[in-house]
Amino acid sequence: xxxxxxxxxxxxxxxxxxxxxxxxxxxxxxxxxxxxxxxxxxxxxxxxxxxxxxxxxxxxxxxxxxxxxxxxxxxxx
Numbered sequence: 001x002x003x004x005x006x007x008x009x010x011x012x013x014x015x016x017x018x019x020x021x022x023x024x025x026x027x028x029x030x031x032x033x034x035x036x037x038x039x040x041x042x043x044x045x046x047x048x049x050x051x052x053x054x055x056x057x058x059x060x061x062x063x064x065x066x067x068x069x070x071x072x073x074x075x076x077x
Contacts, residue, residue, distance in 0.1 A: 004055055005042040008033055018064045029056065042051075 011017040012029040021032045033042060036058045037051040045051040 004045045004052065008042045008045070008059075016067070016070070017063065020063050071075075 012026050012033060017073070018024065018026070018029045021029050023029050023032055034040065037045050037054045039045055039048065039051050045055050
């Protein structure tokens with residue numbers, strides 16, 4: 001599996017991920033991710049089991065649901 005920090009670095013640049021987080025730019029997305037995972041650096045998520053758990057519960061799973069719901073909404077229009 002790729003490193004979580006790499007995945008997050010890519011996602012934080014994406015407008016859809018920023019919308020999911022409720023932020024307007026990459027810098028704010030990075031800050032939000034760090035706060036949600038209780039880390040000072042996204043790289044810490046790769047080594048901290050607690051941060052990984054927070055990532056999966058607060059970001060990965062909800063983001064996956066968000067994308068699915070967004071696809072379903074887009075398909076109805």
